[in-house]
Amino acid sequence: MGLSFFFSKHQVDRSQQSIDSQQNLKSELLSFTAPQLKTHLLAFSLSLAYLVYLVVTSARIGIPRDESIYFYAADRFVDWFVQIPKLGWSVFSEETIYDGFKVNHEHPMLMKMLFGLSHHYLHVKWSLISDPILAYRLPTMLLGGATVYLTSLLGSCLGGLWLGLSSALFLIGMPRLFFHAHLACFDLPVTAMWLFIALAYFWAWFDQKWILGSGVALGLGLATKLNAFFAPFSLLLLSIYHLVQIKDRKQKTRWFKHYAMVALSMIILGLAVFWLHWPWLYDQTWSRLVEYISFHARHVHYPVDYLGTLYHGPPFPIHFPFVFTLFTIPVAVLILGIIGIFKLIHLSWQRWQTRNTSLPIELFILINLMAPILIIALPNTPIFGGTKHWMPSMPFLAITAAWALLNIMKHINLVKNRMITGLTIIALVAPGLWLTHEYGAHGPAWYNSIAGGAPGAAEMRMPRNFWGYSSIEMLPWLNQRDKSSKAVFWHNATGLAVHHYKKAHWLDRNIQSTGDWTYPYADWALYHHQQEKLPEEVDLWWRYGTPLPVEGFFIESVQQVGVYGSVQAREQLEQP
Known part of the structure; x- marks a missing residue:
């Protein structure tokens, strides 16, 4: 008698627990x-x-x-x-x-x-x-x-x-x-x-x-x-x-x-x-x-x-x-x-x-x-x-x-x-x-504090660029250059992008795009930092005789895009 009573009470307790559990779950579920x-x-x-x-x-x-x-x-x-x-x-x-x-x-x-x-x-x-x-x-x-x-x-x-x-x-x-x-x-x-x-x-x-x-x-x-x-x-x-x-x-x-x-x-x-x-x-x-x-x-x-x-x-x-x-x-x-x-x-x-x-x-x-x-x-x-x-x-x-x-x-x-x-x-x-x-x-270059920001991401070798969009930061600088140095190698930015920059009056119409793989003929050469493109940056060093860009855009001291100049263009840059 006592044993059966115990099991009955236990079953009631479990049943009550199940009902309570269902009610608690219902209150938490999204509606x-x-x-x-x-x-x-x-x-x-x-x-x-x-x-x-x-x-x-x-x-x-x-x-x-x-x-x-x-x-x-x-x-x-x-x-x-x-x-x-x-x-x-x-x-x-x-x-x-x-x-x-x-x-x-x-x-x-x-x-x-x-x-x-x-x-x-x-x-x-x-x-x-x-x-x-x-x-x-x-x-x-x-x-x-x-x-x-x-x-x-x-x-x-x-x-x-x-x-x-x-x-x-x-x-x-x-x-x-x-x-x-x-x-x-x-x-x-x-x-x-x-x-x-x-x-x-x-x-x-x-x-x-x-x-x-x-x-x-x-x-x-x-x-x-x-x-x-x-x-x-x-x-x-x-x-x-x-x-x-x-x-x-x-x-x-x-x-x-x-x-x-x-x-x-x-x-x-x-x-x-x-x-x-x-x-x-x-x-x-x-x-x-x-x-x-x-x-x-x-x-x-x-x-x-x-x-x-x-x-x-x-x-x-x-x-x-x-x-x-x-x-x-x-x-x-x-x-x-x-x-x-x-x-x-x-x-x-x-x-x-x-x-x-x-x-x-x-x-x-x-x-x-x-x-x-x-x-x-x-x-x-x-x-x-x-x-x-x-x-x-x-x-x-x-x-x-x-x-x-x-x-x-x-x-x-x-x-x-x-x-x-x-x-x-x-x-x-x-x-x-x-x-x-x-x-x-520059959303593709942004990393949170868990990554250590842009510097931490660069140290871990995470990508920081996205197919040439950061060229925009160099447009004001290029617009101010001497008219005799207007031929630009745009690297990852397309000639179509350059055309639209000019059409929107973001870029001086006298600035020219030399085309893909034409940096030997350019006064200025942009380089968008991407790990797989490093051999191309080395080519720029050889072509322009220096490993140092004359201008660039940085996020938290991490370079996104740099500009290299020919000897003649750099000489003009140094003139007062």
């Missing part, structure tokens, strides 16, 4: 609250402020090699586009499409279309923007603002206005993301698109209209850059997890139909939007699609200097994106983000153990945060782009860091005091905002 007007106003205000700051700082950002090529491809699209009124349907002839889209056809057209149309109408035709480079870049900047808007919106819906505010500010205070948010390239746009795809999937949980929206979102993502191809597979894993958790047959059937409809939308609408946006695929569709996929499947591997080893090809170290992230995110965001990631993992594991069937929002954040990083961690994935290739993780890292911060404050009873909450958030976001203002124009 969704529909956005209100104030939620949208906060998100819009932050995104508008970011957009304005991107616009006014555009002239601080140099033109990387790939951006100059996208300028050219955008112009070729406009050449095709303006023929539509004259040629009508014949504009879709094989020859006309080839002329309009052959340049840089290894990438989809959506952003190049927007770059070209923005430049053509806002600068050339309507003269609304005087700076032609800004006119090309404006679509990326708008998507930068949209990324901040969506990040703040998601944060607010998951944890209130404080989470929305701090998530957006953590994202804004990322120097490398700030740099890429200026460029007429694809890395910030695909970050925005990955976020949009994920949110369309997320919103479809609560509103079935977004089932169609998820397909359109994926199509726009695929039309931006190949990275978006991996987003639906990450979301597929999340869908499978959710279905496995559900035990009720009716509920499982209902959610299976839901996810099947999302998948069909992404496959049918996604591929339709992708094909429709790109006239290059209208003719020879299959062969050109295979060519596109093959190009990226066998992508060239540019050399990357990483922790003292110059990698020319795979296998690449699995830890590359993790170490790079450790060194390139503001420390407050990094530490809070790591705490948040472990908390998300813990909650996801508890959810699995308790068979909690509510929507797995924690896993939604975690998967979208980790998937872009894990893709780059694969040994055969090209790593030459550095952090820009897993930038789609950053909005989710910002939300995770902000969520961790507010959770910590909640546990120590600080979150109830608005003033303390606000001051704490300001104290933690301010360093990132200052670093972005101070170093954002």
